[in-house]
Amino acid sequence: MPNVTFLPAGITAKGRIGQSLISVARAARIVIPQRCGGHASCQMCRVYLEEGSVSAPTALERRKMREADLQAGLRLACQVRLTALDCTIRLPESKLKSVVQAALARQKEEQSDETWKGWNG
Numbered sequence: 001m002p003n004v005t006f007l008p009a010g011i012t013a014k015g016r017i018g019q020s021l022i023s024v025a026r027a028a029r030i031v032i033p034q035r036c037g038g039h040a041s042c043q044m045c046r047v048y049l050e051e052g053s054v055s056a057p058t059a060l061e062r063r064k065m066r067e068a069d070l071q072a073g074l075r076l077a078c079q080v081r082l083t084a085l086d087c088t089i090r091l092p093e094s095k096l097k098s099v100v101q102a103a104l105a106r107q108k109e110e111q112s113d114e115t116w117k118g119w120n121g
């Protein structure tokens with residue numbers, strides 16, 4: 001039974017050979033966004049293969065994605081099937097989450113600047 005490690009959460013789950021990556025993620029309570037029910041049309045389930053081995057890109061993936069993205073390890077989790085080998089998968093950071101984190105960091109920085117000015121007159 002191959003192990004799948006999901007980053008950035010760092011959660012490792014066991015899967016079965018031939019099982020879809022998205023179903024392994026679901027069983028491990030890792031949320032991979034999707035809207036098309038696994039038909040390779042929404043492309044919301046994009047993930048990066050960081051290490052290890054999974055099935056070769058399907059015809060649907062080859063039709064929907066750029067070859068350069070596939071070469072870079074970008075895959076559709078609904079199309080990827082596990083092989084006998086372990087793998088490490090990275091979920092792309094949500095754009096909304098990164099915008100909110102940047103705004104919070106900026107706000108924190110501004111507050112610490114104001115506090116510093118308050119102490120120094």
Ligand code: FES
Nearest residue numbers: 034040043045078
């Ligand atoms: S779930 Fe829609 S492309 Fe994978």
